[in-house]
Amino acid sequence: MYTQALDAPQPPSAPTDERERLERFQARIDADEKIEPKDWMPEAYRQTLIRQIAQHAHSEIVGMLPEGNWITRAPSLRRKSVLIAKVQDEGGHGMYLYSAAETLGVARGELVAQLLIGRAKYSSIFNYPTLTWADIGTIGWLVDGAAIMNQIPLCRCSYGPYARAMVRICKEESFHQRQGYEIMLTLAGGSAEQRAMAQDALNRWWWPSLMMFGPSDTDSKHTAQSMRWKIKRFTNDELRQRFIDATVPQAEYLGLMVPDPELRWDETTGHYVHGPIDWSEFHAVLKGDGPCNRERLAARRAAHEAGRWVREAAAAYAEKQAASARDAQAG
Amino acid sequence: MSPAAEPARAPASVEDRFEYVLRLGDTSLIAAQRLGALLGHGPALEEDLALGNIALDLLGQARLLLALAGRIEGRGRDEDALAFLRDAGQFRNMALAEQPDGDFAETIVRQCLLDAWRLETYESLAGSQDRELADIAEKALKECRYHWRFSAGWLVRLGDGTAESHARTCAALEKLWRFTDELLSADALDARMAVCGIGPAPALIRERWETRVSAALAEAKLERPAHRHYPWHGKRGVHTEHLGHLLAEMQFLPRAYPGVSW
Ligand SMILES: [Fe+2]
Ligand SMILES: [Fe+2]
Numbered sequence: 001m002y003t004q005a006l007d008a009p010q011p012p013s014a015p016t017d018e019r020e021r022l023e024r025f026q027a028r029i030d031a032d033e034k035i036e037p038k039d040w041m042p043e044a045y046r047q048t049l050i051r052q053i054a055q056h057a058h059s060e061i062v063g064m065l066p067e068g069n070w071i072t073r074a075p076s077l078r079r080k081s082v083l084i085a086k087v088q089d090e091g092g093h094g095m096y097l098y099s100a101a102e103t104l105g106v107a108r109g110e111l112v113a114q115l116l117i118g119r120a121k122y123s124s125i126f127n128y129p130t131l132t133w134a135d136i137g138t139i140g141w142l143v144d145g146a147a148i149m150n151q152i153p154l155c156r157c158s159y160g161p162y163a164r165a166m167v168r169i170c171k172e173e174s175f176h177q178r179q180g181y182e183i184m185l186t187l188a189g190g191s192a193e194q195r196a197m198a199q200d201a202l203n204r205w206w207w208p209s210l211m212m213f214g215p216s217d218t219d220s221k222h223t224a225q226s227m228r229w230k231i232k233r234f235t236n237d238e239l240r241q242r243f244i245d246a247t248v249p250q251a252e253y254l255g256l257m258v259p260d261p262e263l264r265w266d267e268t269t270g271h272y273v274h275g276p277i278d279w280s281e282f283h284a285v286l287k288g289d290g291p292c293n294r295e296r297l298a299a300r301r302a303a304h305e306a307g308r309w310v311r312e313a314a315a316a317y318a319e320k321q322a323a324s325a326r327d328a329q330a331g
Numbered sequence: 332m333s334p335a336a337e338p339a340r341a342p343a344s345v346e347d348r349f350e351y352v353l354r355l356g357d358t359s360l361i362a363a364q365r366l367g368a369l370l371g372h373g374p375a376l377e378e379d380l381a382l383g384n385i386a387l388d389l390l391g392q393a394r395l396l397l398a399l400a401g402r403i404e405g406r407g408r409d410e411d412a413l414a415f416l417r418d419a420g421q422f423r424n425m426a427l428a429e430q431p432d433g434d435f436a437e438t439i440v441r442q443c444l445l446d447a448w449r450l451e452t453y454e455s456l457a458g459s460q461d462r463e464l465a466d467i468a469e470k471a472l473k474e475c476r477y478h479w480r481f482s483a484g485w486l487v488r489l490g491d492g493t494a495e496s497h498a499r500t501c502a503a504l505e506k507l508w509r510f511t512d513e514l515l516s517a518d519a520l521d522a523r524m525a526v527c528g529i530g531p532a533p534a535l536i537r538e539r540w541e542t543r544v545s546a547a548l549a550e551a552k553l554e555r556p557a558h559r560h561y562p563w564h565g566k567r568g569v570h571t572e573h574l575g576h577l578l579a580e581m582q583f584l585p586r587a588y589p590g591v592s593w
Contacts, residue, residue: 064371064379071367075584075593076411077394079361080367081387087370088383095376131592133584148566183593299372307374309499310435313492320491 029230032162037103045229048222049159050104052231054111057097058122060090061115062296066130067139075133082179084137089172096168100161117302124282125212127290134187134194134201140180142202142209142247148173148244150213158230181250188254195255202251203259210274211282213240219279244272334566343527349404350423351524353413354566355452356396357424360414361574362445363389364581365432374435381481385442388474395467402463415585419574426565427510428572433503436489436496440503443482443547448514450475451539455531464529483547490551500553508556513563515540520566 022042028035035041064087071087074080082281098108114120125143130136151173154166187198213219214236226232251258262275289305366386373379397410408416428446432438434457453475456468491494517525519535528578548555563569584593 063372068371071370072364072580073583075415077390077397077414079593080391081394084367084370084383084387084390088380088387091371091376091380091383095380098376114465186593190593191588193588194591303372303374306372306434307378309493309495310374310378310489313496314488316496317488317492 026228029158029228032230033158034163035158036160044225045231046104048226048229048231049162050101050106053097053101053104053162054106055121055123057094057101057111058115058120058158059126060094060097062122062126062300063143064090065093065128065296065299067127067136068128070136073133074136077088079183086140086176086179086191089176093172096103100159100165112304116297116304118288119298121286122284123212125208125288127285127293128204128208129292131204132197132201134184134197135205137180137183137187137198138201138205139214140176140178141184141250142180142205142331143175143212144173144180146209146212146243147246148177149239149246153233153239156230156233171249184254184256188256199256200255202256206259207277207281208285210240210244210277211279211285213237213243215279215282216277241271244274248272337358341527343524343529345403345405347520347523348461348529349400350520352396352400352403353423354425356393356400356413357422358428358445358449359389359396360393360399361422361424361428361577362442363387364577365428365430366438366442369432369438378435382438385478388471388478392467392471392474395470397461399467399529411585415582419578420568422565422570422571422574422578423568424565424574425510425513426563426569426571426574427507427514429565429571430507430510431573433506434499435485436450436499437507438505439482439485440500440507441488442478443486444507444511444514444544446475446479446482447540447543447547448536451536451543452531454539455535459530460528479543485511486547486553487551489551492547497552500551504553505556509559509561510563512558512561513565518564518567557558 021040022077025035025040025042025045035045066284067083067090068087071080071083072190075085098111101111102108115122125146146171151166151170155163155170157163157166184198187194217223217235217237220236223232223235227235248258260275262273264273265271266273285293288294342513363386366382366389370379370386374384374585391534393414394410397413401408401410401413425445425448427441430441432441450472453468453472457465459465459468487501489500491497515533515537521530521533525532545555563571565571565574
């Protein structure tokens with residue numbers, strides 16, 4: 001998931017032997033072979049993957065913030081425990097993904113530095129605020145749900161380390177989705193105030209969740225190349241449609257209204273038809289003008305700055321230990 | 332001295348057992364609440380995840396202990412009723428656990444001093460006459476050993492890292508040391524629990540804690556702060572100002588929407 005702002009560099013025009021290599025590379029992909037870190041790969045493929053994986057990793061890390069916002073206020077000890085475990089899982093996802101990116105020759109520190117100076121993208125969804133407890137349920141249900149739609153196909157991505165990371169991550173995301181839905185079930189079956197809380201959260205998260213799949217196919221420039229490389233297997237609109245088809249009946253089961261007056265079931269296609277998405281909001285959030293862009297980056301920077309002396313201390317201590325081990329060996 | 336080796340003695344009162352288990356449960360709960368707030372804000376991703384793990388372990392211990400306290404009390408209060416519907420004066424956690432996180436040095440020093448106490452206490456409690464309490468302690472021991480390795484490992488790295496980390500860690504120790512006496516000084520309840528074979532012998536815990544913490548301080552090249560008088564008795568409900576704020580945040584939802592389930 002979380003790769004909506006992707007803009008893949010175009011493959012460079014290449015001399016003849018380079019072209020042969022490209023053809024062989026494409027033939028391997030067409031044969032569904034996995035590309036591994038030591039294999040030759042076109043520079044554009046490498047760069048596209050680095051950007052996509054880094055963006056995904058950053059999204060996991062920034063995504064810890066809106067949900068972490070409710071750890072101290074979770075309404076029962078069981079919910080608190082599940083939420084801590086979830087936020088921690090997301091951090092773990094960030095870790096596997098940074099490791100997958102490192103197999104492409106870029107250090108985690110470099111990627112994090114790009115995030116902190118505001119040059120790297122992360123999913124726009126995490127720039128929305130978590131205002132009530134129902135937001136925690138809704139994020140699990142919709143945001144993790146959308147993540148699963150996006151990520152299941154990535155388990156078959158052509159790049160081996162990324163595909164393997166996704167297999168592990170997808171298992172946990174579906175767990176998160178179920179836990180989120182379970183919070184919603186409890187709220188929807190609770191008091192009038194709890195039901196109102198659940199409806200309000202759905203109202204606020206529905207459209208941003210649809211935007212998680214990225215621009216409509218007609219405006220998405222780089223889908224074709226990524227599909228040829230099997231970095232992407234379905235278009236943004238295809239995935240969005242799947243998500244809507246899966247989610248609307250879940251909302252109905254909860255007795256909640258999807259905040260789209262034009263939403264209707266189309267008998268002939270067997271799909272839901274949805275109203276227009278406000279892409280101006282999406283672009284504003286991507287540009288940094290979402291409700292919480294500043295707060296999210298500020299929190300990441302503050303943690304990084306506050307941790308500087310700690311990381312320096314750990315490095316200094318490790319250096320002292322290494323030096324005394326060398327001395328012991330020399331003596 | 333192992334409580335199991337003692338001769339037969341008078342059984343502990345329900346009130347005593349309830350209060351004693353609350354001390355343990357509340358100390359874990361409040362520490363978990365502090366650590367949970369840090370998740371996503373740690374000095375590096377690895378530490379974030381480790382502190383998250385520790386928070387989860389402590390919360391798990393707290394839930395078992397509070398549920399046990401509720402059963403002992405026998406008035407129908409479950410873990411959530413005890414966690415969310417008591418005011419500060421009814422909490423029985425050690426005041427050290429409620430101290431806020433200033434910088435990472437304060438977090439590590441607080442955890443380290445508490446982890447050493449919890450590890451030694453649970454080691455003893457694993458042989459408690461109270462089978463349920465003994466089972467909880469037994470199960471928690473593995474977690475407590477890992478918590479101590481983590482916090483003591485960081486104490487050493489910070490104490491023996493850079494000049495800045497050393498200075499910050501000294502300051503944190505200076506600030507938090509005064510809360511350690513409460514961990515180690517037995518009051519009448521601790522003494523009664525030891526006599527009836529439920530709780531550990533306080534002198535033993537003090538001695539083992541001193542040994543453990545002194546070794547870590549020495550390895551970290553840190554001086555042990557001077558003894559200070561302490562007016563806080565969190566375990567008897569006399570807390571610092573911090574606990575009220577912590578509870579206001581933690582208890583907000585069940586207080587604002589009473590009587591519903593979540
Ligand atoms: Fe995730
Ligand atoms: Fe997730």
